[in-house]
Each structure stands twice: as structure tokens, then as C-alpha cells.
Amino acid sequence: MRIPVSSVDLPEDVAAEVLAVLRSGQLAQGARVAALESGVAELMNVRNVVAVSNGTTALVAALRSLRLPPESEVVTSPFTFVATVNACLIAGLRVRFADINPDDFALDASAAARAIGPSTRCLLPVHLYGQTGDMNALMRVATEHGLLVVEDAAQALLATSEGKFAGTWGTGCFSLYATKNLTSGEGGLITTDDDEQASWLRAYRNQGMVQQYVYEILGENCRLTDIQAAIALPQLKTYEQNVTARRENARLLQEGLDGVSGLHIPREMNGRHHVWHQFTVIVDPASGVTRDQVADGLARRGIGAGIYYPRLLGDYPHIGTDPRVTVGNTPNAASIAASCLSLPVHPRVTPHQIDEIIDGVRSAMERRA
Ligand SMILES: *Cc1c(COP(=O)(O)O)cnc(C)c1O
Numbered sequence: 001m002r003i004p005v006s007s008v009d010l011p012e013d014v015a016a017e018v019l020a021v022l023r024s025g026q027l028a029q030g031a032r033v034a035a036l037e038s039g040v041a042e043l044m045n046v047r048n049v050v051a052v053s054n055g056t057t058a059l060v061a062a063l064r065s066l067r068l069p070p071e072s073e074v075v076t077s078p079f080t081f082v083a084t085v086n087a088c089l090i091a092g093l094r095v096r097f098a099d100i101n102p103d104d105f106a107l108d109a110s111a112a113a114r115a116i117g118p119s120t121r122c123l124l125p126v127h128l129y130g131q132t133g134d135m136n137a138l139m140r141v142a143t144e145h146g147l148l149v150v151e152d153a154a155q156a157l158l159a160t161s162e163g164k165f166a167g168t169w170g171t172g173c174f175s176l177y178a179t180k181n182l183t184s185g186e187g188g189l190i191t192t193d194d195d196e197q198a199s200w201l202r203a204y205r206n207q208g209m210v211q212q213y214v215y216e217i218l219g220e221n222c223r224l225t226d227i228q229a230a231i232a233l234p235q236l237k238t239y240e241q242n243v244t245a246r247r248e249n250a251r252l253l254q255e256g257l258d259g260v261s262g263l264h265i266p267r268e269m270n271g272r273h274h275v276w277h278q279f280t281v282i283v284d285p286a287s288g289v290t291r292d293q294v295a296d297g298l299a300r301r302g303i304g305a306g307i308y309y310p311r312l313l314g315d316y317p318h319i320g321t322d323p324r325v326t327v328g329n330t331p332n333a334a335s336i337a338a339s340c341l342s343l344p345v346h347p348r349v350t351p352h353q354i355d356e357i358i359d360g361v362r363s364a365m366e367r368r369a
Pocket residue numbers: 054055056057080081083084126152154155174175176177186187188
């Protein structure tokens with residue numbers, strides 16, 4: 001695609017940083033990982049950041065660190081990347097899906113409250129596309145029901161709700177996968193203000209070891225390498241600038257697509273700061289045009305578009321029929337999975353390309369049946 005839906009865009013100094021690690025002989029977790037952790041802690045104003053090998057592992061480790069009774073249930077969104085639910089099941093927990101709010105695509109607080117049952121111990125909101133859910137409402141539900149909160153903030157580094165960063169409401173989990181706003185190729189981060197939980201996580205990622213050959217808990221090896229940290233570190237300096245570019249692209253897309261009938265345009269909710277990991281429109285099925293037709297029309301012009309995500313997690317047989325998973329009824333999520341389409345919004349997209357995207361979408365929408 002001439003205009004891809006995502007693009008890996010590394011600052012110039014990444015190559016020198018990586019080379020310095022290769023020459024240093026310290027390839028595994030070391031000073032670069034520590035610098036990445038403290039750099040992110042400073043940006044997010046959080047006490048602890050623990051780097052791990054990927055975002056899925058961040059979720060697994062965060063969930064395990066809560067030390068919930070076995071068979072405890074997690075209430076989460078069915079409209080997310082499969083890692084969210086894989087992590088719950090890998091961590092030995094049960095999953096119950098609750099519906100999303102169609103305005104922010106995140107777990108809906110009242111739907112989550114209704115889904116809570118006697119074994120529910122944890123709420124797992126997913127901050128989809130770079131915007132948090134309604135964290136005030138979700139935290140109120142969690143407090144009322146005595147639930148712990150783990151946030152899947154994989155797509156939402158430095159997004160805020162009421163001025164508070166994604167990942168600082170509960171235990172935050174981030175991904176540094178290649179397509180994410182901040183990347184190390186593969187990587188993950190866990191954020192917490194709880195020092196004891198952070199120590200547990202630091203031991204967990206390193207075989208449960210608290211000092212050389214002193215094992216205190218059952219752990220695993222999910223360390224990040226200094227090579228990976230060296231890829232991510234220089235991006236911390238340009239991260240906010242990149243978010244500004246994403247926000248500007250989102251604004252231009254919103255403006256240019258305004259008034260297109262049958263098209264629902266994503267927006268930043270009141271009190272929130274969107275980091276626009278994705279710009280996701282909804283193609284109303286009543287418009288006579290399908291989202292696949294829009295995607296095909298764009299593809300013919302060399303414009304990439306993504307479907308995140310085409311199916312609800314409960315619709316995959318091995319998840320939906322898993323006795324540990326309660327699928328429930330989630331009509332908002334179902335209709336959005338059938339009609340969502342993400343358009344290029346990343347910092348590499350130029351204003352001229354934004355016009356091409358707008359043109360492409362408009363002409364696809366006008367070609368209705
Ligand atoms: C990317 C992502 C993950 C998993 O991260 P990996 O680093 O790929 O393991 C989890 N949840 C969501 C919503 C994601 O987008």
C-alpha cells in the first residue's frame with residue numbers, strides 16, 4: 001500500500017543506540033531496560049514501570065500479581081485483540097464479557113456492573129484505539145463491588161481520562177509491538193504505584209528470583225532485552241510530538257469526513273486525551289455500503305485500511321465454548337465488529353494523503369446500492 005494503515009517510524013539515533021548495545025556485550029536486560037522503565041515512569045508520573053517481553057505477558061504477569069483465588073472471574077470487553085482473553089485464561093482465571101460503549105469502543109460501565117457475579121474479582125477495561133474508557137464510571141463500579149482493576153492500555157500510552165494517564169487507575173499493561181505507538185519490535189510494560197506489587201513483578205519476570213539464586217515465587221523468564229530497550233528509548237523523546245501529529249491527522253480526517261451520511265466518525269470524549277493509535281470509522285449497514293466495499297475502494301487507490309477487530313472473541317469456537325468463558329449478550333460490540341474500519345492516522349501520513357483518504361472514503365460511500 002502506498003499509504004499503509006500503520007508504519008514503523010524510528011528516530012535516526014535508534015541505529016547508534018542499538019549498535020552501542022551490540023558492542024557493549026550487555027545484550028540481555030540491563031541498564032537500557034532500566035532507563036526505559038524510568039523514562040516511561042517519568043512521562044506517566046507513575047511510581048513503577050516493569051518491562052517484560054511483550055504485551056500479552058504484561059497482562060498475564062499483572063493478573064498473576066493480583067494473586068486472586070483460582071477460578072476468579074474477570075469482566076472484560078469481547079471487542080479487543082485476542083491477547084486480552086488469552087492472558088486471563090493463561091493466568092488461570094475465568095472470563096465474562098460485557099458490552100462496550102459504542103462512542104468510545106471501550107467496556108461500558110453499566111454493562112460491566114450488570115455482568116458482575118459472585119466470583120468476579122477483577123475488571124479489565126481495554127483502552128481501544130488510543131482512548132481510555134470512562135474511567136471514573138468504571139472505577140466507581142470496581143470500588144462498589146470490591147474489584148481489582150487491570151487496564152489493557154496496549155494501544156493507549158499517554159492517553160488520559162480526567163487528566164490521569166491510562167494505566168495509572170489500576171495495574172497498567174502496555175505493548176511495545178511493532179505497530180504500537182511506542183515500539184521495541186516486541187515488548188511490554190506494566191505500571192503500578194504499588195511498590196510491593198512491582199517487586200513481585202520484577203521477581204516474576206526473572207524466574208521468581210529476588211537475588212542471585214534466591215527464588216521466592218514461581219516465576220518465568222519474560223525479560224525484555226537491552227537491544228529492544230535501545231530501540232524504544234530514543235522514541236520517548238519524540239513520543240509526544242508523534243501523538244500531536246496523530247491528533248492533527250485525526251482532526252483533519254474528522255473535518256473532511258464530517259457530514260458523510262452513513263459514516264460514524266470517531267471522536268475524543270469529554271475529559272479525555274486521545275492518542276489516536278487508530279482512527280476507526282463505523283460504516284452504517286443501513287447506508288447500502290459495506291465496510292469491505294469501502295476498504296476495497298481505498299485499496300484500489302493504494303490506501304490501506306484495517307479491521308480491528310472483525311469478530312467478537314466469543315465467536316471463535318475455542319473461546320466461546322471454553323467452559324471458563326461466559327460470552328453473554330453484547331449487541332453494541334457485535335454491530336461494531338461488523339462495521340468498523342480503521343483509516344491511516346499515523347505520523348507518516350501527510351496532509352495531502354489525508355485528502356486522498358477523505359476522497360477515497362467519500363467516493364466509496366457515495367457509490368451506494
Ligand atoms: C497489542 C495488544 C496486546 C498484546 O500485546 P503483544 O505485545 O502483541 O503481546 C494486548 N491487547 C491489545 C488491545 C493490543 O492491542
